[in-house]
Amino acid sequence: MHCILHLIRKGELEPAIRWTQKNYASIHSDVTDQESISDIQSSMKEDDLSRSTGDSGTRLPMASVRSSLANQLRELEFKLHRLQFIAYLQQRRLSEALAYARQHLSRFQRSQSKEIQQLMACFAFASRISQSPYASLFTSALCDDVMQSFRRCFWALLNLSDESPLYSVVACGTIALPHLIRATRLLAARESWSQCDELPVEIDLGKKYKYHSIFVCPVSREQSTESNPPYLLPCGHVLCKETVNRLPRGNARFKCPYCPSEQQVAACRQIHF
Ligand SMILES: [Zn+2]
Structure with a gap:
């Protein structure tokens, strides 16, 4: 099951669907539903933001999910609109960018005022964005950030972490293994501790893998x-x-x-x- 979820998280839907078809008929339909997120992510990569912002009203209607995770989703919604606005600026479609900002960004004025000010200032540098103080807004990093927020929101709505537990387990094991081998050698004389609730040695896995206090x-x-x-x-x-x-x-x-x-x-x- 974790392997299937891992494949879905990685966007490998074909093998996940085949696997469930063969072995987990009961969840097969749930897995095929995951095609939505994969499709939307592909659209985002191809700069077709209308689907992810819900303009087409087909795949991810934001209004229907606004009640839960409201802040996270609102931020994602803003980021998606910002991406579309920037796309217009990059294509030098200034009047369309302005109209888009009026229609979609104005309602974020209170929560995202600093970001909106930056976007409006971009108009002053429209002909030489790459030399402007806002050049960082026009890199692929912004799109990657939106994709990550999108994935996080999607999995949070399902009450799941956006990072694959299978990946986390393997990553933690990879970090811990050298320490465990060393500890095994040092503790070889003592009785076996492989069945203990806790390890007899403390292993620092770094901040990323600290899940609770x-x-x-x-x-x-x-x-x-x-x-x-x-x-x-x-x-x-x-x-x-x-x-x-x-x-x-x-x-x-x-x-x-x-x-x-x-x-x-x-x-x-x-x-x-
Ligand atoms: Zn006391």
Whole structure:
């Protein structure tokens, strides 16, 4: 299943459709629906923005999805209109660019005022855009940025990450493998840790692969786990469950290790990061 989703994310619809046809008949129709995003992305590459902005009203009518992910989609909508506006400027179709801006960009005036000011200033440099301070707006980077926003919105609407989990797993494994091999050699004498919940060594995967915060108990210095989660004390300090259970030493009350207030074990609450 993850292989199929990976293929769809990469825009490889033909093999994904063939695969589902053979093995997953129940989701075959869902996969063929994904042709929409692929078609729209192709249109964007070919500078036909009318489909992605919903002007044709056929594939991605923005109005129908505005209620959810409103801000993200609104930004994407603005970026798509900006791309069309820039296309008119590049073709020196200035009056059409102005008419397009009036029709489509004016309603973004409050949220995207700085960007709109930049676009309007481009008129002053229409004959020599490449030497203007706004030359960066006329590169393919802007289109790539729109494509990325488009993909992110599409997958967010399906409650899925825009990056393939299969790719993330392989990438994390590739980063971690040399560290794991080294750790295996060093820990060879100890008992097997391949079945443990956590690795006995910390491996830095970089910012990109940090998906959630971790909590380290300031008393026991241990990282929280499912069986030893963080607990919020009524005073606002946070300790791990084992520490909260250990500190009272048989009493119902105990003193917070970080402030003078007295705490009741029953009043402590588990929290989730
Ligand atoms: Zn406290």
